[in-house]
Amino acid sequence: MEFSKRIALSALSLALLLQQGSGFASEYAEILNTPAMQSELAIRNQLVDVTQVGKRLIAVGQRGHIVYSDDLGQTWQQASVPLSADLLAVYFPTSTDGWAVGHSGVVLHSSDAGATWTKQLDGRQVGKVMLDHYSKLSAQQPDNQQLLTLADDAKRLQDEGEDSSFLDVWFENDKVGYIVGTFNLIFRTEDGGQTWAPILEQADNPQGFHLNAINKVGDELYIVGEQGLVLKFDQLSQRFISVPTPYTGTFFGMTGKPGVVLVYGLRGNVYRSTDAGLSWSKIETGLPVSIAAGSVDGAGNIYLLSQAGHVLVSTDDGQSFVLREQEPLAPVAGATATTDNQLVVVGNRGVRQFPVSATR
Known part of the structure; x- marks a missing residue:
């Protein structure tokens, strides 16, 4: 769980909140x-x-x-x-x-x-x-x-x-x-x-x-x-x-x-x-x-995911990464490699899952 899983939502929401002026207090109370x-x-x-x-x-x-x-x-x-x-x-x-x-x-x-x-x-x-x-x-x-x-x-x-x-x-x-x-x-x-x-x-x-x-x-x-x-x-x-x-x-x-x-x-x-x-x-x-998320699977492979949805995989402890073919690309906010060898990705299209492909 790492940040730019939240960069777009966080930056946009914070900017909107700061611009709301007098209506902010009531909306603030309402969402809480x-x-x-x-x-x-x-x-x-x-x-x-x-x-x-x-x-x-x-x-x-x-x-x-x-x-x-x-x-x-x-x-x-x-x-x-x-x-x-x-x-x-x-x-x-x-x-x-x-x-x-x-x-x-x-x-x-x-x-x-x-x-x-x-x-x-x-x-x-x-x-x-x-x-x-x-x-x-x-x-x-x-x-x-x-x-x-x-x-x-x-x-x-x-x-x-x-x-x-x-x-x-x-x-x-x-x-x-x-x-x-x-x-x-x-x-x-x-x-x-x-x-x-x-x-x-x-x-x-x-x-x-x-x-x-x-x-x-x-x-x-x-x-x-x-x-x-x-x-x-x-x-x-x-x-x-x-x-x-x-x-x-x-x-x-x-x-x-x-x-x-x-x-x-x-x-x-x-x-x-x-x-x-x-x-x-x-x-x-x-x-x-921008790189939006990162995770490590049970075999020690390291995954980095871009904000656009690219998946990078390293099998050498992060010394180098290869781009995994993954279509169609969709914005990524967060990701985690699961114990059942799936890469679970979230973003503005909800949840998607891919099998992990890299092996040591």
Whole structure:
């Protein structure tokens, strides 16, 4: 589950939200208070992320739609969701507990493998949570200018009722997890989402770039974002420290396996590291379009998918990729390689599946 599975929907929706003016408050409240509409077309509409939980496939997308399949994608059911905000990412650290995040500062939790969901956080609460947290910290450290600035930003967020978007979610287990989003939003929970604490000051992102994706590859937890931003969690300092890269464009996600991490983004740019981000080499994809998603199958083959629907496959740990023939092309937002050797792809045409073809 990586980002540009959500780039088009996220960018367009965020731009529209920011332009809505006086009508925004009522619509904002409406989508947060209106359950997702049950529809037979949910499986064919815009879906943005997909994951596998045991034998179950779960996909999330526009208007709060969450669908799941227990028969390898042959038939789908729609989950019960208490709101209709656009959802951008889903992650399950266990076979039952999972989280989904999206626009309007939404954080949802499921304890039954995605069949039903409850809201843990929304944009009406984000500003207050941040203001309470940073007001307390800045009072304890009055000479810390960063904390004072974060408290001011939180007050403005609360007063103006600005929309907050969470773009990705990752959990270490059923208790400890992170959500990341626009303008350096990063929150952590240690109680399964019952409470969330902002940790913006613990990320080396002074410009406040959007944080597009978070994922653990091997033993390292990474965040990627705008203008070549790559952050890696440092256990000693308990901070997300900046990892220099040779690229200054936007990264949308990362994938890989122990010993290999790949970050990908705009205009087909992919970079590979085998030393936990200390050095990077550019991987030629031959594609001029953005890489939208990535996944690794059970045999260790690495897949990258473009925003236009191209499928790239690597059988040599990401050193090189070949373009797989796959017609017709259709926009891709997210993808996952399943345990039954299928590549499940979601986008504006709902869910599609292809057999994985690469072998080691």
